[in-house]
Amino acid sequence: MNKTDRLLAIVLELQRNGMQRAEDLAAKFETSIRTIYRDMQALSEAGVPIVGAPGQGYSLLEGYFLPPMSFTVEEAVTLLIGLHFVEREFDDDYQAKAYAARGKIEAILPGTTRREAERVRDAFRLLTGKMSEGNGRREEMLKLLRRAILDQRRVRFNYKKPGLDVRVRKVDPYGIVYIGGTWVLVAFCHLRQALRHFRMSRIRDLELLVEGFRRPPDFTLHSYRPPDDRSVLIKLLIHHRAADKVKESDYFYIEELEDGQDGLHVTLRVRRPEEVLHWILGWGSDAVVLSPESLRQRVREEAEKIIKRY
Known part of the structure; x- marks a missing residue:
């Protein structure tokens, strides 16, 4: 990064994140602290209102805002594609803003x-579930959850997991995450007394409550990493003719893939074997469960049920 780009990046960093120490800026821009001192002097001489606080760092004078800047073609395309995604996937308020x-x-x-930028953007196409019938309900849900998160108000809903009874959940909504085409609510669940993840497609009868809540001061959605409690390993043998398709599937539970003379050896890591039963059955005779024996038995039972139906 040359000096001009670094000076602009420093101003953007101060504008975005407030007070910054010289040591932190030096680490971020991979330069020396002495160079940061010289950069601050250069910015001050150029008219940028830099405020230095001994022992604390540098900040911009309150109210200062970097004037409009130009974008490269790649930067413009990146922004436009991102805005197109918001127009397609968010609720109508954010669609209008995008x-x-x-x-x-x-x-x-x-x-x-x-x-x-238009020429480059024409080479990309964003396909989403915009045409699905449930999108109106999803947009209303997004709008209500966004309000609950910003106002820190509790919500209540009916939650239905496949194969289980409907449970009423009262939660403190912390944030919404978009994962692989699916919206997921991250919230403190009062039933479980812990943070839980709720697929929005499984939420029904969402209700915004009057009760408020306080989000933990040390919680940030962008730094949050859920604990990985998948401790059950499943070993599969995939026939050669289906090996490439399994590799391309990019299945979430795949832990390891290893080619062998007898086929593709696949290791899955799950919470419960039932989570991957239907995925395994989907490969038909091309997939063989090696372990655990309990899952082998479940597959046999399902295969017998299938035979009876035909």
Whole structure:
């Protein structure tokens, strides 16, 4: 990174995150603390209102905002694709804001950059579930959950897992995550007295309550990593003719793949064997469960039921 780019990046960092120590800036931009000192001096001489607090770091004078800047073609395309995703997947409030933001970005792009950005963007297409019948309900749910999260208000809903009875859940919503095409609510569950994840497709009769809650001050959604309690290992043997398809499936529970003379050896890591039963059955005779024996028995039982139906 050259000096000009680094100076701009420093201003953006201070504008975005507030007070920053010289040591932290030096580590972030992979330079020396002395260079950061010189950069701060250069920014001050250029008219940027840098405020230095001994023992604390540097910040921008309150109210200062970096004036509009230009975008490269790649940066413009990245922003436009991101806004297109918001237009497709978020509730109508954010759809309208994304549409307005896209118009502003396109308006400030120079003609040549805008035309090149359009050409590059035409090479990408974002396919989502926008045309599905349940999207109206999903958008309403997103809007209500967003309000509950920002206002820190509890919600109540009926939750139905496959094969289990409906449970009423009262939760403190901490955030919403988009994982592999699925919206997931991260919330403190009062029934389980712990953080839990709820697929929005399984939520029914969502209700915003009057009760408030306090999110833990040390919780941030972007740094949150759920504990991995998948402790059961399942060993499979996949026939050669299905090996490539299994590799391409990018199945969440796959822990290890190893090619062998007798086929593809697959290790799955799960909480309960039942979680992958239908995936295994989906490969028909091309998949053989090696262990555990209890899952081998379940597959045999399901195969017998299938034979009886035919």
